[in-house]
Structure formats: C-alpha cells, structure tokens
Amino acid sequence: LAKTTQPISMDSYEGQEVNITCSHNNIATNDYITWYQQFPSQGPRFIIQGYKTKVTNEVASLFIPADRKSSTLSLPRVSLSDTAVYYCLVAASGTGRRALTFGSGTRLQVQP
Amino acid sequence: GAVVSQHPSWVICKSGTSVKIECRSLDFQATTMFWYRQFPKQSLMLMATSNEGSKATYEQGVEKDKFLINHASLTLSTLTVTSAHPEDSSFYICSARARTMNTEAFFGQGTRLTVV
Numbered sequence: 001l002a003k004t005t006q007p008i009s010m011d012s013y014e015g016q017e018v019n020i021t022c023s024h025n026n027i028a029t030n031d032y033i034t035w036y037q038q039f040p041s042q043g044p045r046f047i048i049q050g051y052k053t054k055v056t057n058e059v060a061s062l063f064i065p066a067d068r069k070s071s072t073l074s075l076p077r078v079s080l081s082d083t084a085v086y087y088c089l090v091a092a093s094g095t096g097r098r099a100l101t102f103g104s105g106t107r108l109q110v111q112p
Numbered sequence: 113g114a115v116v117s118q119h120p121s122w123v124i125c126k127s128g129t130s131v132k133i134e135c136r137s138l139d140f141q142a143t144t145m146f147w148y149r150q151f152p153k154q155s156l157m158l159m160a161t162s163n164e165g166s167k168a169t170y171e172q173g174v175e176k177d178k179f180l181i182n183h184a185s186l187t188l189s190t191l192t193v194t195s196a197h198p199e200d201s202s203f204y205i206c207s208a209r210a211r212t213m214n215t216e217a218f219f220g221q222g223t224r225l226t227v228v
Binding site: 098 | 156217
C-alpha cells in the first residue's frame with residue numbers, strides 16, 4: 001500500500017484559500033487519490049477523489065501532477081467550519097474488500 | 113452518496129460488561145465492512161475486516177476474543193466489545209466499500225465508548 005505524508009497541522013484565516021499537499025511517492029498505476037475530512041467525534045467524510053490532472057467539485061479542487069507522486073487539496077475561501085482533520089489516502093480501484101489505511105492527517109485550524 | 117449508519121452514537125458501560133455496536137449499510141450491499149478505532153488526537157487504526165458469511169480478519173495486536181465481529185447479512189455488521197475495561201474506551205468507526213471501480217469508502221458516524 002502506498003504510504004502518504006502530509007503536514008501535521010496548518011493554520012489559516014477565514015476567507016483564505018488553503019492548499020494541503022500530500023506526497024505519495026510509491027503510488028501504483030491503479031491507485032486513486034482520495035481526501036477525507038473528519039470533525040471531532042464524527043466519522044470521516046468524503047471530500048474529493050482523483051486519478052490525474054485536476055478534479056473540482058462544489059467544495060474543493062484536487063491537483064495531481066503528471067508523475068502522481070503528490071497531490072494538493074485546495075479549499076477556496078475557508079470558513080471556521082472548515083476546521084477539521086484532512087486525510088489523504090491512496091487505494092487501488094476495484095478493491096472493495098480492502099480497507100483504506102489512514103495516515104496521520106493534517107489538522108487545519110481556521111481562525112477568524 | 114451511500115449511507116452507513118452506526119448505532120449507538122455513544123455508550124457508557126461498567127467495567128466487565130459487554131457492548132455491541134451495529135453498523136448498517138442503508139442503500140447498498142456491503143460484502144465487506146471495516147472496523148476502526150480512534151484514540152484522541154490520533155488517526156484511525158484498522159482493527160478488523162468483516163466479511164459477510166465468513167470469519168473476520170483481525171489486524172495484528174487486536175484480540176479476536178475480545179472484539180467479536182459478526183457480519184450476519186450484506187447490510188449489517190456488529191462489533192461486540194467483551195468484558196470491557198477502561199482502556200477500551202475509544203471512538204469506534206465502521207466503514208463499508210461497494211464493490212465498484214470507485215474506491216470511495218463510506219463511514220458511519222462513529223460510536224464513543226466510555227468504560228467506567
């Protein structure tokens with residue numbers, strides 16, 4: 001399984017764009033990159049998933065360079081409610097029987 | 113997206129008693145469910161993989177006789193913490209993945225177990 005490395009914590013202010021980068025040097029050809037958000041005392045919540053280039057949805061963008069050895073989660077104009085832990089995971093497609101392995105995650109603190 | 117429901121959300125029990133936590137996939141069939149444990153300020157640690165109709169697979173260091181897992185149907189898995197002790201107090205989270213090309217996993221809301 002590809003190991004991921006993220007910053008332990010980040011601080012930001014309301015209204016700013018936040019970019020969290022994750023490195024996954026050993027990513028395999030059939031691995032997808034997925035980001036989850038977790039609030040205290042809640043289960044992780046899916047944010048975005050991608051394989052290459054750029055993916056955008058209503059809450060975030062995911063940038064993946066051509067070599068796929070890293071990825072960047074971009075949160076536009078964060079608010080206080082975006083304070084949470086963000087996890088980057090890589091996992092192969094079609095492997096519903098395999099659990100997702102969580103790294104340490106990035107604790108994002110958004111201040112007023 | 114698909115919904116995974118976990119019950120109860122929190123439970124307090126006395127030391128030495130057993131507690132059962134249920135995990136249900138509400139709108140899809142999950143042949144495999146996963147149980148995680150999370151201590152304060154730490155990441156999720158996989159405890160076991162629950163397979164419908166067969167025995168669960170436990171991660172190294174997880175006592176199978178203490179954490180009993182039953183996957184009775186394609187939509188229900190249960191985790192029973194037997195003879196609970198204060199050190200078992202933690203946040204337990206279940207997860208399920210549908211058997212599709214998409215690797216998204218769906219998580220329950222978690223169960224806060226406090227053993228007193």
